[in-house]
Amino acid sequence: MSCQDRGLLYGDGLFETLLVVDGAPRRWRQHMQRLKEGCSRLGIGGVEEAKLRADAEALCTNKARAVLKIVITRGAGGRGYRPSAQSDPTRIVQIHPYPEYSSQYWSRGVKVRVCQHRLGANPALAGIKHLNRLEQVLARSEWDEPDVAEGLMLDSGENVVEGTMTNVFVVKNKRLYTPDLTSCGVKGIVRDGVIDIAENLGVSSAETELSLDDVRQADEIFLTNSLIGIWPVMQLERCTYGPGLITQQVAEKLAPWNNGWIS
Amino acid sequence: MSCQDRGLLYGDGLFETLLVVDGAPRRWRQHMQRLKEGCSRLGIGGVEEAKLRADAEALCTNKARAVLKIVITRGAGGRGYRPSAQSDPTRIVQIHPYPEYSSQYWSRGVKVRVCQHRLGANPALAGIKHLNRLEQVLARSEWDEPDVAEGLMLDSGENVVEGTMTNVFVVKNKRLYTPDLTSCGVKGIVRDGVIDIAENLGVSSAETELSLDDVRQADEIFLTNSLIGIWPVMQLERCTYGPGLITQQVAEKLAPWNNGWIS
Numbered sequence: 001m002s003c004q005d006r007g008l009l010y011g012d013g014l015f016e017t018l019l020v021v022d023g024a025p026r027r028w029r030q031h032m033q034r035l036k037e038g039c040s041r042l043g044i045g046g047v048e049e050a051k052l053r054a055d056a057e058a059l060c061t062n063k064a065r066a067v068l069k070i071v072i073t074r075g076a077g078g079r080g081y082r083p084s085a086q087s088d089p090t091r092i093v094q095i096h097p098y099p100e101y102s103s104q105y106w107s108r109g110v111k112v113r114v115c116q117h118r119l120g121a122n123p124a125l126a127g128i129k130h131l132n133r134l135e136q137v138l139a140r141s142e143w144d145e146p147d148v149a150e151g152l153m154l155d156s157g158e159n160v161v162e163g164t165m166t167n168v169f170v171v172k173n174k175r176l177y178t179p180d181l182t183s184c185g186v187k188g189i190v191r192d193g194v195i196d197i198a199e200n201l202g203v204s205s206a207e208t209e210l211s212l213d214d215v216r217q218a219d220e221i222f223l224t225n226s227l228i229g230i231w232p233v234m235q236l237e238r239c240t241y242g243p244g245l246i247t248q249q250v251a252e253k254l255a256p257w258n259n260g261w262i263s
Numbered sequence: 264m265s266c267q268d269r270g271l272l273y274g275d276g277l278f279e280t281l282l283v284v285d286g287a288p289r290r291w292r293q294h295m296q297r298l299k300e301g302c303s304r305l306g307i308g309g310v311e312e313a314k315l316r317a318d319a320e321a322l323c324t325n326k327a328r329a330v331l332k333i334v335i336t337r338g339a340g341g342r343g344y345r346p347s348a349q350s351d352p353t354r355i356v357q358i359h360p361y362p363e364y365s366s367q368y369w370s371r372g373v374k375v376r377v378c379q380h381r382l383g384a385n386p387a388l389a390g391i392k393h394l395n396r397l398e399q400v401l402a403r404s405e406w407d408e409p410d411v412a413e414g415l416m417l418d419s420g421e422n423v424v425e426g427t428m429t430n431v432f433v434v435k436n437k438r439l440y441t442p443d444l445t446s447c448g449v450k451g452i453v454r455d456g457v458i459d460i461a462e463n464l465g466v467s468s469a470e471t472e473l474s475l476d477d478v479r480q481a482d483e484i485f486l487t488n489s490l491i492g493i494w495p496v497m498q499l500e501r502c503t504y505g506p507g508l509i510t511q512q513v514a515e516k517l518a519p520w521n522n523g524w525i526s
Contacts, residue, residue: 001264001265001266001268001271002264003264003334003355003357004357005264005271006400007271008264008268008270008271008334008336008394009278009334009394009396010274010394010395010396010397010399010400011273011274011394011395011396011397012396012397012400015272042397042400042401043404071266071271071272073271074400079362080362080403080428081396081399081400081402081403081427081428082400082403082404083400083403083404092266094266094267099342099343117387118385118387120383120384120385120388120447121383121384121419122381122383122398124380124398124401125383125397125398125401130397131271131272131273131274131397132273132274132395132396132397133272133273133274133275133344133395134273134274134275134305134388134393134394134395135385135387135388136273136344137269137273137275137305137337137344137345137346138305138387138388139344140343140344140345140346141306141345141346156384164344165343165344184383
C-alpha cells in the first residue's frame, strides 16, 4: 500500500468485518449498506460493490469459518487534509482466521469490565465504521486478563455507549434497551438485526441513554457483533447475571439468520 | 507498507510535519519531544530518534525549502484493537515540496472562515499529533474558495479550539490569548514558541477558553504552524483586521528562531 494513502495518513476511510461460514460472507447486503452510508458521510465516491464481491468470493472459497475484512480509503492525493476533487478510493480485502474464542463465551457468557477511556462526542462520525479507532485501541489496552472478554465504553456524560468491539443490549422488566448512538459509537449490523428480531418476538425495544447503573441493574445483558453474533454477559465487574430468557430467545432467532449470502 | 499496519487499520500512530530550509529540518528537538510525548501517551515504544535523524538528513540534503513528514505507527500485529505486547513500530520518513502559498498570506494576512464540524472532547488524545484526523478532513472539506486559507474549528461548547492545520492566537488590550487544549486540539511547536516569545517581549499570555465572539472582537488574530510560522488574519468572515503590532513583533522574533537544527 502507498505511504501516501490517506487511510494511513489520516484514518480517512472505512472498514467492515464480516463473518465467513461455509465459503460465504454473512450479511453481505447489510455490510455493504453501512459501508455506502459511511462513504456518503465522508464523501468518498467510486466504490464498486461488484469488485468487492468478486474479491470476497475469491478469498472465501473453501473457508469453513473465517473473517473477511474490507477496508476502503479515500486513496492518495489531495493537499493536506483537503481531499482531492477526484475520488480514487483504495480497496483492500483480506481474509483472516476466525479468532479463538472459548465456546463458553456463547454457552455460559462472558466477563466484562468498564473502561476508563471515555468516548468523545462526534455526531458527524457516529454510527459509521471509520478508520479513526484510537479510542478503541486505548480502551482495549486497559486490561490484560485473558478471562475478561470485553470492556464497556462510556461517553463524557457517563452513559454506556458500546463495548470496544461490540454493541450492548440490556433487558429490564422484559423490555430490551440499547444505547442511542447519535453522538458516538458504531451501529453494528447484528445490533440492527437484534432490534428487528425483538420486534418479531413481541419484545419492545428502545434506543436510549443508559447509565452504567442502568446496565448494572439490568435483568440480562448481552453483547453483539458480526463475528460473535451474541454473547451473554455473566459478569460485569462485581455483578453477576444468570442465563437470560430473552437473550436466549433472541440468540436462537439470530442463528438461522446467519446463513447464506443475504442480499 | 503492510496492509496489516495498525496505522492504516486504526490510525494507531503519530506524525510530525517539519519545515526544511537550506538542507535542514527546523525545530527538530521540539518535534521529537512532541513525538515522544505522543508515543508515551499511546504506549508505542522502540522509536529510535537516531534512525529518524539519519533518514531526515539523507532526505533533506540540498533541499532549499521543503516539508519533512515523519509517521510513526504501532506497526502490524496485535489481536483486533488490542496492541501486541511487543512493540515493533513502523517508521516512515518522506520529503514533500513546500506548499505554494501566496506571499501575501504573510505580508497582508489571510482570510479565514468558521467550520461547521465540531471537535469531540478527548483529553487522552488532546495535544498530541495522532493519525485520527477525520475531523480535520471533514472540516477542510467544507470549503473550496481558494482565497480562504484556513477554517476555525470549535468544540461542542462553541469555543474556538484551533484551525484545521494551525493554532490560533488573539490579541486583546495588548494581551495574548490562545485556546486551552486540554480537551481537544493539537499543541503546535510554533504555538509553544510564540508563548515563549511573548514572555520575552513582556506581553502577558494565557491559554484559556475563547468563544467565537472573543475571537471576532479581538484587536489582532494570527495563526501558527511549523510550515508557515505566523500568518496574520486579515478577515474572519465579515470582520476585518488591520496589521497588528503585537503580531508583527512576535513574527519578527520568530523568524531567526527558524534557523538551523535546533537541538
